Amino acid sequence: MRLIVARCEVVYTGRLNAFLPEAVRLLIVKADGSVLVHDDAGGYKPLNWMAAPSRIEDAGDRLVVRRPKTEDVLEIRLVDVLSDVTHDMGESAALQKDGVERHLQEELAATPAALGEGLTLVRREWPTEVGPVDLMCRDGDGEWVAVEIKRVATIEAVEQLMRYLDFIRVDPAKAGCRGVLAAQSIKPQAATLADSRGIRCVEVDLALLRGEREPELTLFTA
Amino acid sequence: MRLIVARCEVVYTGRLNAFLPEAVRLLIVKADGSVLVHDDAGGYKPLNWMAAPSRIEDAGDRLVVRRPKTEDVLEIRLVDVLSDVTHDMGESAALQKDGVERHLQEELAATPAALGEGLTLVRREWPTEVGPVDLMCRDGDGEWVAVEIKRVATIEAVEQLMRYLDFIRVDPAKAGCRGVLAAQSIKPQAATLADSRGIRCVEVDLALLRGEREPELTLFTA
DNA sequence: ACTTAGATTTCGCCG
């Protein structure tokens, strides 16, 4: 990894055109060819960048980064190099995560009643012609219930569930299938659309779900 | 900006939990308190990070970054510091972009006739219950026309426009409202779906639109 | 290889 701190000017042309006037910035050239231009503020997104794979042309006072097979070009004019060091970073190690949508699905699959009275799970990832439904359940009356799960539910989630329902209901045995949208957070306009489509919304909390199952678990471990 | 290259272990807890096993990585501490943990490969997204504003606790062999008012905590255990330098970056300079959807919308708002014979603009960002329509126009016969604008139009764009139309047409005065999808590039599947939904597709070219109005208006033609 | 959907999405605008 090469780290350059320099007064520079940056031009990107490709899917759009972008220009950075002369200023002091951090340039990162990664081992795989990725190039990042960072400011001393702002979020994690670089001001400008080029993804790997790339071909880098280093003319000393000018770095030209091209992405093969595309029109993308990142051109960095180095006006004043304040620092230029290279580090060998050796072996890497992958990130481990917990708490993403899949985990919410696991908890709800284990406790479908949290989504409504008398709900029982039939299958996770129930396949339809347009993709898998997160949970397929039946309610106390034996009616089918398709559940779409999101961490944050937007209008897109409602449309996704509607697509599934359209195909599920083609089967006469499931013509009365209901839809439930479950999420940690549901956007108001998503709720509005869901309502107009006859889809019920349920806000759920992952920590709470895990906490609520704990007593049952202690019954067996005690 | 502080740049640390170190063998380290990183734990994030907040919206989810994430863990990075011990390895050599680049740590960036920006002037505004943002902290980024970068690997020597991969895109511009850090493996782990914390956005500003943050409070940083530096115990030498341990950096603890907290985000006030949230539960977010980023904890970095420094096992072996290979480099630790700080640079004063001085004044910043903002990024200038050209060619995004907004520019396309501006041009089409100024020249709605490019979308069809006799079209006149009524309003940009016309509000509906499920979001704003990019352009609301009327045609030569006085009929309403809702326009959705994209840089690249996919099936999603067609569904988005259909969503708007469903709500717009509830008003009897706009029951005959037509839909037009305008984009620099329209995916074949999107065009097919649009056709089946009675939505007209128009491919437009930003440079051409500008050329028709003011030949030398773009940022980087000089 | 291409498409689909998630993301600690981030970012910017507008209320």
Next chain:
DNA sequence: CGGCGAAGTCTAAGT
């Protein structure tokens, strides 16, 4: 400040 939509989205998984 929150909601909504775009993004050079990126990225990983399934087909």
